[in-house]
Amino acid sequence: MTKGKEPIIRNFHLVCIVNLVVGIIIQFSDESEFSVDMSKIELTHIPRDLSPKTKVLDMSQNYISEIHLSDISFLIELKVLRLSHNRIQCLDFSVFKFNQDLEYLDLSYNQLQKISCHPVMSLKHLDLSFNDFDVLPICKEFGKLTQLNFLGLSATKLKQLDILPIAHLKLGYILLDLEGYYVKENEVESLQIPSTKILHLVFPPNSLFSLQVNISVNIIECLQLTNVKLNEDNCKVLIKFLSDIIRGPNLLNFTLSHMATTWKCFIRVLEFFWPRPVEYLNIYNLTIVGSINKEDFTYSKTTLKALKIEHITHTVFIFSKTALYRAFSEMNIMMLTLSDTTFIHMLCPHTLSTFKFLNFTNNVFTDSIFQECSTLVKLETLILQKNDLENLFKIGLMTKQMPSLKILDVSWNSLQYNTQDGLCTWVGSIVVLNMSSNMLTDSVFRCLPPRVNVLDLHSNRIRSIPEDVNHLEALRELNVAFNSLTKLPGCGAMSSLSVLIIEYNSISNPPGDFFQNCQKMRSIRAGNNPFQCTCELRDFIQSVGQAPSEVVEGWPDSYVCDYPESSKGTPLKDFHVSPLSCNTALLIVTIVVTVLVLAITVTTLCVYFDVPWYLRMVCQWTQTRRRARNIPLEELQRTVQFHAFISYSDHDSAWVKNELLPNLEKEDIRVCLHERNFIPGKSIVENIINCIEKSYKSIFVLSPNFVQSEWCHYELYFAHHNLFHEGSNNLILILLEPIPQDNIPSKYHKLKALMTQRTYLEWPKEKSKHGLFWANIIAAFNAKLTLVTENSDEKDPT
Numbered sequence: 001m002t003k004g005k006e007p008i009i010r011n012f013h014l015v016c017i018v019n020l021v022v023g024i025i026i027q028f029s030d031e032s033e034f035s036v037d038m039s040k041i042e043l044t045h046i047p048r049d050l051s052p053k054t055k056v057l058d059m060s061q062n063y064i065s066e067i068h069l070s071d072i073s074f075l076i077e078l079k080v081l082r083l084s085h086n087r088i089q090c091l092d093f094s095v096f097k098f099n100q101d102l103e104y105l106d107l108s109y110n111q112l113q114k115i116s117c118h119p120v121m122s123l124k125h126l127d128l129s130f131n132d133f134d135v136l137p138i139c140k141e142f143g144k145l146t147q148l149n150f151l152g153l154s155a156t157k158l159k160q161l162d163i164l165p166i167a168h169l170k171l172g173y174i175l176l177d178l179e180g181y182y183v184k185e186n187e188v189e190s191l192q193i194p195s196t197k198i199l200h201l202v203f204p205p206n207s208l209f210s211l212q213v214n215i216s217v218n219i220i221e222c223l224q225l226t227n228v229k230l231n232e233d234n235c236k237v238l239i240k241f242l243s244d245i246i247r248g249p250n251l252l253n254f255t256l257s258h259m260a261t262t263w264k265c266f267i268r269v270l271e272f273f274w275p276r277p278v279e280y281l282n283i284y285n286l287t288i289v290g291s292i293n294k295e296d297f298t299y300s301k302t303t304l305k306a307l308k309i310e311h312i313t314h315t316v317f318i319f320s321k322t323a324l325y326r327a328f329s330e331m332n333i334m335m336l337t338l339s340d341t342t343f344i345h346m347l348c349p350h351t352l353s354t355f356k357f358l359n360f361t362n363n364v365f366t367d368s369i370f371q372e373c374s375t376l377v378k379l380e381t382l383i384l385q386k387n388d389l390e391n392l393f394k395i396g397l398m399t400k401q402m403p404s405l406k407i408l409d410v411s412w413n414s415l416q417y418n419t420q421d422g423l424c425t426w427v428g429s430i431v432v433l434n435m436s437s438n439m440l441t442d443s444v445f446r447c448l449p450p451r452v453n454v455l456d457l458h459s460n461r462i463r464s465i466p467e468d469v470n471h472l473e474a475l476r477e478l479n480v481a482f483n484s485l486t487k488l489p490g491c492g493a494m495s496s497l498s499v500l501i502i503e504y505n506s507i508s509n510p511p512g513d514f515f516q517n518c519q520k521m522r523s524i525r526a527g528n529n530p531f532q533c534t535c536e537l538r539d540f541i542q543s544v545g546q547a548p549s550e551v552v553e554g555w556p557d558s559y560v561c562d563y564p565e566s567s568k569g570t571p572l573k574d575f576h577v578s579p580l581s582c583n584t585a586l587l588i589v590t591i592v593v594t595v596l597v598l599a600i601t602v603t604t605l606c607v608y609f610d611v612p613w614y615l616r617m618v619c620q621w622t623q624t625r626r627r628a629r630n631i632p633l634e635e636l637q638r639t640v641q642f643h644a645f646i647s648y649s650d651h652d653s654a655w656v657k658n659e660l661l662p663n664l665e666k667e668d669i670r671v672c673l674h675e676r677n678f679i680p681g682k683s684i685v686e687n688i689i690n691c692i693e694k695s696y697k698s699i700f701v702l703s704p705n706f707v708q709s710e711w712c713h714y715e716l717y718f719a720h721h722n723l724f725h726e727g728s729n730n731l732i733l734i735l736l737e738p739i740p741q742d743n744i745p746s747k748y749h750k751l752k753a754l755m756t757q758r759t760y761l762e763w764p765k766e767k768s769k770h771g772l773f774w775a776n777i778i779a780a781f782n783a784k785l786t787l788v789t790e791n792s793d794e795k796d797p798t
């Protein structure tokens with residue numbers, strides 16, 4: 001609720017005091033860093049180790065009995081010194097001569113009997129009240145304290161002479177403690193108090209009010225009397241005292257605190273005040289002793305605007321409630337406050353009432369209050385905070401007869417709305433409704449005044465705000481803090497909502513489009529909710545970032561992640577998730593694209609660099625190396641004459657002669673060629689078999705030409721069935737040119753099988769690959785193989 005909406009008059013009676021105190025407090029509040037609190041720590045001296053920068057020093061409620069110059073002179077920046085409730089008996093003001101900035105000095109509640117004077121020119125607040133002074137402790141030098149605003153004094157004797165030095169000062173507040181004031185029989189003094197805004201007189205707490213001194217004041221706005229104990233007899237003493245002091249038209253504000261009186265005398269006092277120019281009458285701590293009976297009293301015309309009574313006790317329990325309540329209900333004033341009482345009821349005024357403002361905070365009123373009461377026609381503000389109200393329906397009904405009611409405060413009760421009671425009826429004029437700290441649930445939204453502007457529902461039991469609530473078009477401010485809401489409300493039904501307080505609920509995922517839906521939102525306070533920091537929250541965080549900073553109150557400090565565990569405690573402002581991990585479609589697309597790109601790259605690389613060819617070659621090379629190693633050497637050496645027999649088609653002979661042979665022979669590989677090594681006289685077949693059998697390996701140069709050659713097939717057939725080295729281990733197939741599968745005649749199933757097994761080495765076209773190709777061929781031969789010479793063979797008598 002904005003401050004401006006509170007009725008100014010409501011606080012008026014405080015104005016006198018607040019003006020003065022606030023001035024001093026505000027002035028020092030920014031110096032808190034140099035403020036030292038040493039109260040209540042059983043000090044007997046002012047400690048020496050204080051910082052010379054100390055500006056505010058509180059040493060109240062200790063056992064200090066003396067102050068010396070050296071205790072305090074180094075605190076040259078000291079502005080405020082609180083020494084109340086100590087044991088100082090004697091004070092020389094010259095101890096403060098180096099504290100040139102000292103403005104506030106509180107020496108109340110000590111045992112001071114004597115002071116010696118030395119002006120501290122900077123003093124604005126000097127409190128010497130509640131000490132053991134005999135005469136008023138006013139030095140001649142005090143007359144020079146032109147800055148002085150507050151002066152607290154105490155004395156057991158009052159003499160006009162004593163007050164003369166300050167008679168010309170214009171003070172804000174004089175506190176005169178007369179607790180020890182001692183009255184000599186039949187001696188009546190008179191005392192002229194200097195000009196002051198506020199005069200506060202404190203009388204002895206335990207004796208009946210009596211006063212043997214004529215106190216008069218020049219100009220005074222507020223008068224406060226503390227400890228006023230009255231009975232039937234001395235009631236007139238007070239009345240006499242009051243009529244003396246309230247002469248001029250200036251006294252507007254009158255306060256009585258700690259007043260004990262009979263009901264009869266209380267009524268007399270009210271009767272006294274009614275026709276006076278006093279506008280605000282406050283009574284704090286009123287005790288009514290004795291019986292309460294009907295007193296005849298009619299309220300005359302009055303300038304009194306407000307009566308405020310806080311904390312009433314009465315000592316008798318059986319009394320006329322009507323007499324008590326009637327005395328208040330019939331008052332012809334605008335504002336009445338009766339708070340902190342044991343009153344259970346208030347009567348409906350008999351005639352049309354003047355009340356505009358009624359404050360019944362902290363009583364024991366029930367739902368029966370003002371039911372069917374049609375005389376409160378001017379009532380604008382009704383405060384029923386902290387009572388025993390239970391039924392919201394009845395509260396609505398009560399207001400029905402208050403056509404001017406604008407502000408209703410029923411906070412801190414036990415209110416519930418039971419839908420069985422039927423539709424609520426409210427007076428249409430209510431604009432501010434405070435129902436905080438009750439037991440209301442979601443149903444309360446079906447029982448609201450039609451034109452409510454400001455609605456306070458904090459600290460109730462609301463779980464959700466229904467979407468379809470009627471009559472909330474006028475709602476501008478809604479406070480639903482400290483409930484159990486799990487969602488932010490939509491602004492659909494609350495089209496004027498501009499202030500929303502929804503902190504301390506159970507909202508985990510506020511929607512990202514909240515600000516779009518609530519265009520009029522000026523201020524939202526949604527901190528201290530258990531935010532779930534997951535993808536869904538991103539939009540909200542983003543939208544907060546875009547909103548003007550003053551709109552989201554408490555940001556960023558009270559907006560903190562609660563879940564998941566890993567983010568607990570992280571401010572929402574620092575919570576980031578990548579857009580990728582929050583968007584499944586995007587994630588899938590990214591993965592697919594990545595895989596595709598990778599596949600294409602690999603394929604391209606393979607095709608471009610012929611990687612599979614290299615892999616195959618390396619693989620075969622290692623296999624051959626291994627196999628070659630496994631064959632027992634001796635056995636081989638006994639039988640073979642050549643390393644290799646080469647079978648090829650005549651059409652390929654150029655390649656064999658120019659490429660194959662030179663490369664093999666370079667590595668000392670002996671080759672059996674049919675043209676070169678054929679033994680004349682033997683048949684071709686015999687020669688082939690002979691050549692194959694004498695060779696460790698057989699190399700076949702495959703090409704379409706090879707396939708066409710009948711002889712080559714024979715050679716292949718024989719080589720494959722070599723008796724000595726069974727299996728295809730002894731075959732090396734070189735594919736010189738690709739052979740289309742269909743070109744191989746079907747009868748050559750052996751060749752077909754070999755081709756499909758792809759155990760051949762392809763002759764690469766690219767020169768760069770030739771090295772690896774040859775390495776692979778050569779690896780198939782065991783280098784250590786020492787062969788039987790051809791000569792010995794020739795000598796052989798075959």
Ligand SMILES: *[C@@H]1O[C@H](CO)[C@@H](O)[C@H](O)[C@H]1NC(C)=O
Pocket residue numbers: 001385409411412434435436437454455456
């Ligand atoms: C409602 O009353 C509570 C105390 O009972 C107070 O704190 C709060 O500020 C009031 N709300 C409004 C909108 O005045």
